[in-house]
Amino acid sequence: MPTVFRWxxxxxxxxxxxxxEPPHVHVWKDGKECKIWLRDxxxxxxxxxxxTELRALLDVTxxxxxxxxxVWNEHFGL
Structure with a gap:
């Protein structure tokens, strides 16, 4: 599970x-997780x-x- 960054x-x-899968990122904290598609x-x-957390995570993403x-393309060789 490569960590891309922390915020x-x-x-x-x-x-x-x-x-x-298409490019996306998982975001985890305190046992909570979401998955955000990077294109849209x-x-x-x-x-x-x-x-409120989700809105902030979308803003950071x-x-x-x-x-x-x-980084996705470099990691997965695309």
Missing amino acids: KGYRFFWYQADGA LSVAFNHGHSQ LAEQARLLE
Whole structure:
């Protein structure tokens, strides 16, 4: 589970097997996890994050979108 970066205690990462799916990032903190698609910033799933947390996570993902896509492509060889 490579960690891409951390923000305010949130861990942004992906699972090794995620390369078969479109680019996305998982975000975890305190047993809560969500999955955000990187192309359109839609939420694939959310397990436990409040709407306020989710909005903040989407804002951070938008700010880091280009870097996340670059690292995704480097990691998964695209």
